[in-house]
Every structure is written in structure tokens, then in C-alpha cells.
Amino acid sequence: MRGRGSRWLAAVNAVIYAYLMMPLIIIVLFSFSDRSFFAFPPTGFSFRWYERAWETGVFIRPALLSIVIGVMSSAIAATLAIPAVLALRRSATTRIAAVLEVVLLTPLIVPGLIIGIALLYAYSRFRLIDNFAALLFAHVLIVFPFMFRSVMTSAFNLKKQHEEASEILGASAARTFRKIILPQLRGGIASGAIFAFIISFDQFTVSLFVTQSEQTTLPVAIYKYLYDVNDPVAAAVSTVLVAFGLVVTFLIQRAGWLDQLGRSGA
Numbered sequence: 001m002r003g004r005g006s007r008w009l010a011a012v013n014a015v016i017y018a019y020l021m022m023p024l025i026i027i028v029l030f031s032f033s034d035r036s037f038f039a040f041p042p043t044g045f046s047f048r049w050y051e052r053a054w055e056t057g058v059f060i061r062p063a064l065l066s067i068v069i070g071v072m073s074s075a076i077a078a079t080l081a082i083p084a085v086l087a088l089r090r091s092a093t094t095r096i097a098a099v100l101e102v103v104l105l106t107p108l109i110v111p112g113l114i115i116g117i118a119l120l121y122a123y124s125r126f127r128l129i130d131n132f133a134a135l136l137f138a139h140v141l142i143v144f145p146f147m148f149r150s151v152m153t154s155a156f157n158l159k160k161q162h163e164e165a166s167e168i169l170g171a172s173a174a175r176t177f178r179k180i181i182l183p184q185l186r187g188g189i190a191s192g193a194i195f196a197f198i199i200s201f202d203q204f205t206v207s208l209f210v211t212q213s214e215q216t217t218l219p220v221a222i223y224k225y226l227y228d229v230n231d232p233v234a235a236a237v238s239t240v241l242v243a244f245g246l247v248v249t250f251l252i253q254r255a256g257w258l259d260q261l262g263r264s265g266a
Contacts, residue, residue, distance in 0.1 A: 024242065031235035038232075049236040059237050062221035066201050069217065073139035074196040077147040078189055080140075085151045086181070089158070101152075108145045115141070116209035123210055130212040138206050143196035150195065154188025194252075198245075 026038070034044030053059060084104060091097035107115065119138050120129070128134035158181065166176040204219035211220055218241075222234050 027235045028239050028242070030232050031239040033232055036231045049232040050240070052231075053233045053236045053240075056233070058225060059218060059221055062216045062218040065215065066218040069136055069139050070197040070200040072136055073143050073200045074147070074193045076136075076140045077144045077196050078151070078193060080144060081148040081151045081192070082182075082185065082189070084148060085155045085185075088152075089155050104148055105145045107141055112142070112203075112205035116206040119206065120209040129210060130214045132215055135207065135210055135215045135217075138210050139200045139203060142203055142206055143200050146195045146199060147189075147192035150192030151185055151188040154185045158184050 029042055030038045031049055032045055032047070033042055034046040034048070088097045088101060091100075115138075119134075119141075123129045123131070123134050162180050163176055166180050167173075171179070202219060203217070204223065207217045207220050208223065211217065216224070218237075222237060226234050
């Protein structure tokens with residue numbers, strides 16, 4: 001009976017996974033189609049949509065901009081999250097610290113549509129629409145809570161005895177931070193940076209409201225392309241992004257990078 005139950009559970013899990021993966025599978029099949037419309041089962045195999053995506057050059061600059069914005073927003077979010085976490089950790093009043101933590105995590109609660117509309121209204125008044133710095137600020141606002149939460153989780157493992165021992169031995173506050181505190185936060189910073197980059201790179205709603213033509217990120221570029229042209233080029237670009245994400249995830253897992261950082265921060 002137990003073996004039969006396990007088989008049923010495995011079958012149910014397989015059906016659920018297949019259902020969840022079906023849209024992705026359709027996009028991949030569509031990107032290799034030899035037709036400009038989706039037909040199932042596929043009637044041919046072609047790389048021409050990948051070639052056209054490269055030849056048009058529509059997605060190269062937005063992809064580079066998305067990478068730059070993702071890296072910079074992750075770095076800025078880490079720079080802001082670390083002192084915020086340490087300040088809350090040393091706060092004398094638990095109630096105030098709890099309130100401040102909720103305030104810092106507010107972008108997780110507010111829908112992206114509301115944030116986008118609010119930024120659109122503010123940027124319009126100060127003529128900051130389609131501005132690189134303004135776009136970067138919007139992405140930092142979105143990814144900061146994820147970085148903050150990840151660093152906060154690592155901060156729970158900080159051992160105060162180590163800080164006290166460093167201070168007793170005459171180390172300065174800066175040296176204590178570099179040699180004692182920061183190494184124990186590396187796991188949280190690394191995992192937070194990965195999450196922040198992915199969220200920034202994939203951010204569509206807020207980016208759509210604060211960009212026009214000059215500062216166009218990749219998700220917005222795909223949306224605008226689909227608005228004007230309905231062919232498998234966007235599916236080809238999406239497939240490349242999925243493959244890139246899978247390769248990066250596989251390399252990180254094989255290298256054991258996050259596990260190593262997590263052990264060093266524990």
C-alpha cells in the first residue's frame with residue numbers, strides 16, 4: 001500500500017510539474033518553429049527567429065542595460081541593507097526596531113503597479129522620466145527588501161562574543177566590521193545579491209512606468225516588440241534567457257558557492 005501511495009504521489013507531482021512547465025515548453029517550441037505562428041505539433045525546425053533577433057539589434061542594448069541596472073541595484077541595495085541590519089540589531093528598543101523593519105519591507109507589500117504609478121507621478125513633476133539614475137533608484141527600491149531580508153537572516157547567526165573579543169583586543173570598529181562581522185554576512189549578501197539581480201533583471205511593471213525610449217530594459221523591449229510585431233522572435237529571446245538562467249544556476253550549484261558562503265557565515 002505504501003509503495004502504491006508513493007507511485008500515486010509521484011504521478012500527481014509529475015502532472016503538476018508538467019502543467020507548470022507547459023507555458024515554458026510552448027514558448028521554446030514556438031521559438032524553433034519554421035512558421036510565424038504557433039502550430040502543434042510543430043511542422044518544422046528552424047533557427048531563423050534567433051538569427052532575426054540578433055540581426056534586428058532591438059534587444060542587445062536593453063539586455064546590456066538590464067544587466068548594468070541589475071548589478072548596480074544589487075550593489076547599492078547591499079550597501080544600504082548592511083548598515084540598516086546592523087543598526088536594527090543593536091537597537092535598544094525592540095518595538096522601534098520591529099516598526100522600522102516593517103517600514104523597510106514595505107515595497108514587498110505594496111503592489112508593483114502602485115509603486116510604478118507613484119514613481120510616474122513623482123518623476124513627471126521633476127522631469128525624471130527616461131532617466132538612468134531615476135530608473136536605477138526605482139530598481140533599488142524594488143530589490144532592497146529582498147537584500148535586507150537575506151542579510152537580516154545571516155545577522156541572526158552573528159556571535160556578539162566575537163565582536164566583544166575583537167574590541168577587547170584593541171581592534172577598531174572598522175577592523176572589527178571587516179574581519180569579524182562582514183565574513184559572517186557573506187552568505188546572506190551573496191544569496192540576496194542573486195535574488196536582487198534576478199528580480200531587477202525581470203522587473204517589468206515599474207520599468208514600464210518610468211521609461212520611454214532611451215532607458216529601455218529588456219522586459220519592456222520584449223513587450224514593445226510584441227505590441228508591434230507578432231512573431232516568434234520574442235519567444236527566441238525568452239528561450240535564450242531561460243537557458244542562460246539554467247546554466248548559471250547549474251554552475252552555482254555545481255561549484256557549491258552558496259553552500260560554502262553559508263558555512264563561512266554560520
